Amino acid sequence: xxxxxxxxxxxxxxxxxxxxxxxxxxxxxxxxxxxxxxxxxxxxxxxxxxxxxxxxxxxxxxxxxxxxxxxxxxxxxxxxxxxxxxxxxxxxxxxxxxxxxxxxxxxxxxxxxxxxxxxxxxxxxxxxxxxxxxxxxxxxxxxxxxxxxxxxxxxxxxxxxxxxxxxxxxxxxxxxxxxxxxxxxxxxxxxxxxxxxxxxxxxxxxxxxxxxxxxxxxxxxxxxxxxxxxxxxxxxxxxxxxxxxxxxxxxxxxxxxxxxxxxxxxxxxxxxxxxxxxxxxxxxxxxxxxxxxxxxxxxxxxxxxxxxxxxxxxxxxxxxxxxxxxxxxxxxxxxxxxxxxxxxxxxxxxxxxxxxxxxxxxxxxxxxxxxxxxxxxxxxxxxxxxxxxxxxx
Amino acid sequence: xxxxxxxxxxxxxxxxxxxxxxxxxxxxxxxxxxxxxxxxxxxxxxxxxxxxxxxxxxxxxxxxxxxxxxxxxxxxxxxxxxxxxxxxxxxxxxxxxxxxxxxxxxxxxxxxxxxxxxxxxxxxxxxxxxxxxxxxxxxxxxxxxxxxxxxxxxxxxxxxxxxxxxxxxxxxxxxxxxxxxxxxxxxxxxxxxxxxxxxxxxxxxxxxxxxxxxxxxxxxxxxxxxxxxxxxxxxxxxxxxxxxxxxxxxxxxxxxxxxxxxxxxxxxxxxxxxx
Numbered sequence: 131x132x133x134x135x136x137x138x139x140x141x142x143x144x145x146x147x148x149x150x151x152x153x154x155x156x157x158x159x160x161x162x163x164x165x166x167x168x169x170x171x172x173x174x175x176x177x178x179x180x181x182x183x184x185x186x187x188x189x190x191x192x193x194x195x196x197x198x199x200x201x202x203x204x205x206x207x208x209x210x211x212x213x214x215x216x217x218x219x220x221x222x223x224x225x226x227x228x229x230x231x232x233x234x235x236x237x238x239x240x241x242x243x244x245x246x247x248x249x250x251x252x253x254x255x256x257x258x259x260x261x262x263x264x265x266x267x268x269x270x271x272x273x274x275x276x277x278x279x280x281x282x283x284x285x286x287x288x289x290x291x292x293x294x295x296x297x298x299x300x301x302x303x304x305x306x307x308x309x310x311x312x313x314x315x316x317x318x319x320x321x322x323x324x325x326x327x328x329x330x331x332x333x334x335x336x337x338x339x340x341x342x343x344x345x346x347x348x349x350x351x352x353x354x355x356x357x358x359x360x361x362x363x364x365x366x367x368x369x370x371x372x373x374x375x376x377x378x379x380x381x382x383x384x385x386x387x388x389x390x391x392x393x394x395x396x397x398x399x400x401x402x403x404x405x406x407x408x409x410x411x412x413x414x415x416x417x418x419x420x421x422x423x424x425x426x427x428x429x430x431x432x433x434x435x436x437x438x439x440x441x442x443x444x445x446x447x448x449x450x451x452x453x454x455x456x457x458x459x460x461x462x463x464x465x466x467x468x469x470x471x472x473x474x475x476x477x478x479x480x481x482x483x484x485x486x487x488x489x490x491x492x493x494x495x496x497x498x499x500x501x502x503x504x505x506x507x508x509x510x511x512x513x514x515x516x517x518x519x520x521x522x523x
Numbered sequence: 524x525x526x527x528x529x530x531x532x533x534x535x536x537x538x539x540x541x542x543x544x545x546x547x548x549x550x551x552x553x554x555x556x557x558x559x560x561x562x563x564x565x566x567x568x569x570x571x572x573x574x575x576x577x578x579x580x581x582x583x584x585x586x587x588x589x590x591x592x593x594x595x596x597x598x599x600x601x602x603x604x605x606x607x608x609x610x611x612x613x614x615x616x617x618x619x620x621x622x623x624x625x626x627x628x629x630x631x632x633x634x635x636x637x638x639x640x641x642x643x644x645x646x647x648x649x650x651x652x653x654x655x656x657x658x659x660x661x662x663x664x665x666x667x668x669x670x671x672x673x674x675x676x677x678x679x680x681x682x683x684x685x686x687x688x689x690x691x692x693x694x695x696x697x698x699x700x701x702x703x704x705x706x707x708x709x710x711x712x713x714x715x716x717x718x719x720x721x722x723x724x725x726x727x728x729x730x731x732x733x734x735x736x737x738x739x740x741x742x743x744x745x746x747x748x749x750x751x752x753x754x755x756x757x758x759x760x761x762x763x764x765x766x767x768x769x770x771x772x773x774x775x776x777x778x779x780x781x782x783x784x785x786x787x788x789x790x791x792x793x794x795x796x797x798x
Binding site (some may be wrong): 140141143144145146147148149150151202289294295298301302305306307308309389402403404406408410413415418420421484 | 578579580581582583585586593596601602620625627628630631632652653654655656657658677680681682683684686691703704706
């Protein structure tokens with residue numbers, strides 16, 4: 131017996147009571163993506179509801195300053211403010227097709243929760259979102275948005291009271307109610323087929339990007355850069371470029387207060403594999419094998435693991451993974467605001483901060499594409515608090 | 524050496540007795556307390572002791588066991604200390620011991636080293652709720668390489684259906700029949716089709732069938748005596764221990780009463796069948 135894996139990563143490390151559920155899900159998913167009607171409906175909602183395609187924008191001032199062509203893929207312009215909605219539309223259409231009436235989701239920053247609540251409102255489904263108590267305090271605005279959209283936000287008070295624990299609680303609820311409930315996972319994590327499914331529904335990011343850059347430049351980029359928490363926007367941005375060996379793929383994790391301080395969210399920095407949330411992948415853990423609490427100023431990157439395909443791309447050397455500290459990300463965020471008039475999500479600012487570093491080794495003719503996965507509206511309180519403490523106005 | 528679980532199951536079958544198994548999170552109220560509790564329960568006639576190795580993210584457990592795991596970790600419990608405790612208990616106590624743990628704890632320790640250590644200190648079985656049959660190869664291979672290695676106990680769920688024969692093939696010790704959907708500790712809220720499900724498992728199983736999840740008293744399972752060979756109490760046993768401040772007499776009394784209750788229920792069950 132061999133389960134679908136990415137090298138030694140991935141798999142289905144879940145309770146026996148979920149195994150038939152996963153098999154049903156995989157079967158339904160495989161049928162759906164081969165059904166032209168399903169794809170047509172998915173594309174319809176992405177275009178007329180989400181507002182795709184999103185622009186590929188040449189950031190001219192940044193390009194001049196850093197001496198290389200910097201393009202931004204504007205996922206921040208999607209309905210609900212981030213790439214998360216792409217995947218939610220795909221999964222909720224699948225839930226509808228499977229006859230499920232209820233959906234559940236976990237959320238950290240609240241973007242996936244808002245996207246799921248939005249999709250549930252659109253398709254008339256009952257929606258419960260699990261969110262850590264700590265995150266609910268950090269992202270109060272998104273809690274309110276979810277409630278406005280008719281979702282119930284379940285406060286998770288166990289463990290670190292963040293995304294990791296919200297996911298645990300969603301898995302527990304799912305195990306109990308799988309017979310009528312669909313679990314919409316927001317990142318490229320979880321048991322098979324979730325990582326593959328999330329990639330499929332986020333692939334649109336790189337499909338558009340590839341077409342757009344060929345139109346604008348007549349060639350492929352030298353590198354694409356995206357932030358990595360669980361890894362959904364990055365796997366979506368990498369998908370169409372994985373087989374294009376001349377395109378460098380760079381994932382940017384959160385180094386928090388610095389890798390050396392132990393207060394970070396970089397699963398690759400420690401280099402240890404483990405099992406959490408139904409998958410085997412790189413995982414931050416303490417000396418006893420308990421999962422370590424991640425830290426990042428950005429709630430969306432605050433996750434101790436990483437999607438299994440990223441683990442595979444890391445080990446095979448096809449993609450490179452680096453990390454950016456809270457301070458570096460916030461500086462890049464400010465620069466994008468001032469130079470281009472775009473307030474990015476703090477998550478996306480991590481990708482941008484590394485792009486600025488990377489630019490030093492690139493020429494003016496070379497091209498880099500940064501995935502601007504979300505907008506910063508949700509982060510304004512965090513941004514204000516951060517800069518206030520440092521004497522910025 | 525015959526595996527202690529298999530030996531006990533064989534003895535029970537010979538006398539027609541039902542098995543009783545309790546779950547306790549290791550390290551509560553402390554490691555000394557865990558050792559004392561094992562000895563006390565053994566004295567009272569417990570058939571198997573399930574010892575929970577606390578983990579930070581116990582996704583198969585309800586609030587009571589989550590909380591117990593959390594408190595135990597805060598007290599410094601880890602796998603190494605539990606191994607030490609079992610090793611010490613084994614000097615004077617041969618009650619079958621099963622570890623209930625999550626797979627990450629084993630991976631972190633090292634699969635091969637873990638299996639050897641289990642065999643060396645006398646751990647008889649493993650229950651790993653996040654390791655379904657499809658993911659067991661790595662561990663099964665390691666278990667096969669070591670003499671006196673513990674048995675990997677197989678779990679089945681109310682929705683396992685067509686998976687049951689595949690899961691039970693080569694299963695040893697006993698089969699753990701999860702009686703409700705979801706997590707541990709939902710009081711006697713058994714799955715709606717629990718009887719048909721248990722009968723299905725019993726028919727397919729060559730080894731004893733144990734029912735677990737949501738059981739408090741022998742009465743809760745009295746109606747299933749014709750299909751099960753015993754049962755497992757976890758959450759309720761932890762609550763009982765917490766409420767009595769880990770009183771060993773309370774534990775012994777609970778075990779004795781439960782065993783008597785099972786014996787009575789079994790007798791009535793047999794009488795009904797004869798009639």
